[in-house]
Amino acid sequence: MKHLAAISPPSPIASETPPTKPPHTNLQATLRNALQNRALRSSRRRLTVLPPTSIDFSSNDFLSLSTSPLYRTRFLNHLNSAPPRHPFASGGSRLLDGNSPYAESLESQIATFHHAPSGLLFNSGFDANIGVLACLPQPGDVIVHDELVHASAREGMRLSRAGRCLPFAHSDPKSLERVLRHDLSERERGARNVFIVVESLYSMDGDIAPLRAFVDVVDRVLPHGNAYFIVDEAHATGVLGPRGAGVVQELGLEERMFVRVHTFGKALASHGAIVLCCPDTREYLINYARSLIYTTALGFPFLASIKTAYELLSEGETEPAQHTLHRLTRYLSKRLDKLTSSVDPAIFSVDHFPGSPIFALRSPIPRRLAEACQREGIVVRAIMAPTVPVGKERVRVCLHAGNTVEEIDLLVGVIWKRVGGGARL
Numbered sequence: 001m002k003h004l005a006a007i008s009p010p011s012p013i014a015s016e017t018p019p020t021k022p023p024h025t026n027l028q029a030t031l032r033n034a035l036q037n038r039a040l041r042s043s044r045r046r047l048t049v050l051p052p053t054s055i056d057f058s059s060n061d062f063l064s065l066s067t068s069p070l071y072r073t074r075f076l077n078h079l080n081s082a083p084p085r086h087p088f089a090s091g092g093s094r095l096l097d098g099n100s101p102y103a104e105s106l107e108s109q110i111a112t113f114h115h116a117p118s119g120l121l122f123n124s125g126f127d128a129n130i131g132v133l134a135c136l137p138q139p140g141d142v143i144v145h146d147e148l149v150h151a152s153a154r155e156g157m158r159l160s161r162a163g164r165c166l167p168f169a170h171s172d173p174k175s176l177e178r179v180l181r182h183d184l185s186e187r188e189r190g191a192r193n194v195f196i197v198v199e200s201l202y203s204m205d206g207d208i209a210p211l212r213a214f215v216d217v218v219d220r221v222l223p224h225g226n227a228y229f230i231v232d233e234a235h236a237t238g239v240l241g242p243r244g245a246g247v248v249q250e251l252g253l254e255e256r257m258f259v260r261v262h263t264f265g266k267a268l269a270s271h272g273a274i275v276l277c278c279p280d281t282r283e284y285l286i287n288y289a290r291s292l293i294y295t296t297a298l299g300f301p302f303l304a305s306i307k308t309a310y311e312l313l314s315e316g317e318t319e320p321a322q323h324t325l326h327r328l329t330r331y332l333s334k335r336l337d338k339l340t341s342s343v344d345p346a347i348f349s350v351d352h353f354p355g356s357p358i359f360a361l362r363s364p365i366p367r368r369l370a371e372a373c374q375r376e377g378i379v380v381r382a383i384m385a386p387t388v389p390v391g392k393e394r395v396r397v398c399l400h401a402g403n404t405v406e407e408i409d410l411l412v413g414v415i416w417k418r419v420g421g422g423a424r425l
């Protein structure tokens with residue numbers, strides 16, 4: 001992790017935009033117009049490059065595994081232990097030349113770690129969610145989903161053959177119950193498959209879903225076994241649950257989840273995802289999930305890095321980082337509680353769920369607040385609509401095992417200067 005003494009250049013540097021020439025075609029003009037409109041609404045997205053010395057309160061590298069010497073050594077050992085002419089590239093789709101005993105045995109190892117009957121690797125969490133949601137619901141089935149599920153789940157639902165996709169209020173079992181009782185037809189409730197799509201730890205709000213309460217609702221309202229949970233554990237993987245196995249395992253609900261998606265690009269310092277499911281579902285996905293079939297499978301270096309991460313998890317090597325992360329989370333939570341107790345909530349408030357390393361700093365000036373932090377070498381991001389609903393813009397703070405108490409003190413100090421002590425917006 002980067003140290004305070006090393007802070008130098010301030011804010012993220014926007015990548016260079018090519019000089020603007022007059023548009024050649026109508027399409028170019030349309031595209032530019034759309035971008036200008038976004039800029040006018042302050043919602044134009046830009047690629048940025050972070051100064052290497054900045055303090056990371058933004059990335060999803062929750063365990064700071066991607067800079068861990070142990071991870072690096074193990075990963076390089078795996079790479080070096082391959083025979084000299086072992087191909088680095090997978091060579092094709094998993095269904096053609098992209099499969100290997102290495103990939104299959106990795107799937108079994110991960111499934112065992114997560115107490116699942118089987119698993120299927122995808123190239124990313126985005127692909128996994130699209131693959132699962134686009135093909136598992138059958139024509140006429142219903143998807144009932146948390147209103148804040150990730151864009152990848154939304155894309156999957158958009159592509160799916162489900163008859164209807166119904167949202168329920170975020171993390172609210174009563175709302176789920178209302179939708180299941182009152183918005184499903186008799187036929188849907190009795191004879192169709194009803195998929196319930198949630199995340200376990202939400203990436204923007206940072207709250208942990210009440211999975212057990214959801215299961216209780218389903219048991220009451222749909223007791224005949226036609227409800228199927230699909231839970232995305234992207235942000236919980238490595239962070240929550242026994243040895244970072246996730247919230248489902250923390251609660252002992254493995255058998256109640258039809259599909260679990262764990263991604264490797266966040267706390268696991270790698271790339272890709274696994275869909276944990278029964279062998280029938282795995283075979284079905286191999287046959288119908290287009291985001292698996294029509295893409296080149298993960299190559300050996302990524303498989304080796306995923307293997308490295310799971311070895312560290314299952315050997316308990318990441319537990320100290322997990323504990324440090326939770327200790328820092330409690331520390332930041334306490335410091336922010338103190339700060340908010342003396343600030344007008346219209347100017348600054350904090351949404352935080354105990355145990356979650358993600359904090360949402362709510363303020364009418366998220367961009368300016370983020371910029372104030374960035375000027376001090378602290379990387380945080382203002383999250384604006386449409387990534388979050390209008391009116392729910394915030395500065396997202398993500399803690400990492402590699403952050404220090406001093407870094408947290410610096411962050412809180414900068415926030416205090418901007419919003420505390422009678423500061424004017």
Ligand SMILES: Cc1ncc(COP(=O)(O)O)c(C=O)c1O
Nearest residue numbers: 124125126150203232234263265
């Ligand atoms: C909840 C959730 N699911 C899925 C994804 C996509 O995962 P990946 O980055 O591996 O494509 C993300 C990424 O931000 C996410 O937050």
